[in-house]
Amino acid sequence: xxVFLIDGTYELFRHFYAVPSSRDIEGREVGAVRGVVGSxxxxxxxxxxHVGVATDQVVESxxxxxxxxxxxxxxxxxALHAQFPILEEALDALGVCVWPMTELEADDGLASxxxxxxxxxxxxxxxxxxxxxxxxxxxxxxxxxxxxxxAGVIRDAxxxxxxxxxxxxxIPDYLALVGDAADxxxxxxxxxxxxxxxxxxxxGHFDAIPDDPLxxxxxxxxxxxxxxxxxxxxxxxxxxxxxxxxxxxPELFESVDELCWRxxxxxxxxxxxxxxxxxxxxxxxxxxxxxx
Numbered sequence: 001x002x003v004f005l006i007d008g009t010y011e012l013f014r015h016f017y018a019v020p021s022s023r024d025i026e027g028r029e030v031g032a033v034r035g036v037v038g039s040x041x042x043x044x045x046x047x048x049x050h051v052g053v054a055t056d057q058v059v060e061s062x063x064x065x066x067x068x069x070x071x072x073x074x075x076x077x078x079a080l081h082a083q084f085p086i087l088e089e090a091l092d093a094l095g096v097c098v099w100p101m102t103e104l105e106a107d108d109g110l111a112s113x114x115x116x117x118x119x120x121x122x123x124x125x126x127x128x129x130x131x132x133x134x135x136x137x138x139x140x141x142x143x144x145x146x147x148x149x150x151a152g153v154i155r156d157a158x159x160x161x162x163x164x165x166x167x168x169x170x171i172p173d174y175l176a177l178v179g180d181a182a183d184x185x186x187x188x189x190x191x192x193x194x195x196x197x198x199x200x201x202x203x204g205h206f207d208a209i210p211d212d213p214l215x216x217x218x219x220x221x222x223x224x225x226x227x228x229x230x231x232x233x234x235x236x237x238x239x240x241x242x243x244x245x246x247x248x249x250p251e252l253f254e255s256v257d258e259l260c261w262r263x264x265x266x267x268x269x270x271x272x273x274x275x276x277x278x279x280x281x282x283x284x285x286x287x288x289x290x291x292x
Contacts, residue, residue: 003117003256004048004147007130008055008098009106011036012087014150016080024274029079033087034275039149040096041283050117050259052252053091054109055084057100061108063183063243070243071184090275093268094284097259099252111138111246113253118144120256127154134180136160137171137246165197173205176240177230185240190229195220206230206237263288 015035022031043051059073073081091098099109110128117126118140128135131148138144139160146155153159160168177196179187202218203209210216213227220226230237253259264284272281 001050001123001256002048002125002127003050003052003113003123003259004043004127004129005110005113005117006040006051006053007106007110007128007132007135008036008053008087008091009084010130010132011039011053012055012083013080015039016077016083021079022275025276026274028082028086030083030086030275032080033083033090034277034280036087037090037094037277037280040091040094041280041287044261044287045283049261050256051261052097052099052113052259054099054101054106054113054252055088056106057084057088057102061101061105062103063105067185067239067243069184069186071182090271093265093271095261095264095268095288097253101250104247104250107132107134108247109250109252110135112248112250114138114144115248116251116253117256117259123256133164133171134175134183134244134246136164137168137244139168165194166200167204170200170204172241172244173200175244176237177206179240180244183243185243187240188229188233188237190222190226195222195226199226206234206241263291 012032016032019031019035021029022034024030059076063070064072088098088100101109110130114126114128117123125142126144127147128138128144129147129149131151135146139146139155139157142156155163157168164171164174166174174196177188177191178193179185198218198220199209209230211227211231213223216223268284269281272278
């Protein structure tokens with residue numbers, strides 16, 4: 001079997017800015033939710049059997065305590081923010097396994113789920129469905145891969161190296177040095193994507209980079225300046241790496257059998273009626289009948 005793990009937060013944002021506005025019978029904006037539900041239905045119709053979705057039930061997480069500038073929910077449009085709980089309700093009604101994350105983030109949920117699924121010998125491949133660079137650290141050979149559904153790109157461990165210049169296990173170090181504007185931490189001054197990739201491709205982790213640039217056995221432009229900045233800010237780099245490192249501690253499920261889609265719940269009919277989306281119910285029911 002193959003397991004597909006979806007970043008529900010990314011999907012909700014993507015559909016919010018890509019699909020027309022739509023309101024349910026109660027007047028609530030549900031256009032993005034309808035888009036995500038339709039997309040997941042499409043995956044199921046393409047013979048996906050085992051699927052789970054992680055969402056950010058609250059945007060803030062424990063990382064906000066570690067770094068004051070870490071991303072928050074500030075600036076998220078109210079019409080989008082209000083659809084988070086509706087999405088969780090809709091996917092649950094569809095019969096899809098949903099993990100609303102609170103203290104941790106959706107990315108941590110995906111990392112945890114990928115690890116648990118890959119530990120099952122019955123699983124051939126785990127697809128983490130998001131283009132988010134943070135999740136590149138979870139890629140393992142061709143067993144756990146990233147799947148950018150929008151671009152139609154599957155990225156295995158070799159693909160991570162091609163994309164970033166470093167292997168998956170170096171991604172937290174890479175983000176620590178380069179920074180991650182989306183998550184709100186700046187990285188170490190002077191360390192750009194190219195120089196970081198060259199240095200980490202040699203040393204793996206920034207802890208192993210010598211303070212003395214004359215000891216570097218690679219040629220890097222402005223090596224002296226880079227070494228000086230890193231030597232002065234190793235503790236800060238360590239803090240950023242901690243922010244970028246995904247946690248795999250939450251036990252979201254005991255068996256991948258829990259991720260097997262067995263059809264919509266009875267509540268899905270009422271939800272589709274509220275959404276003015278009877279076609280979704282028909283599609284889900286026909287699919288469930290065909291798999292029975």
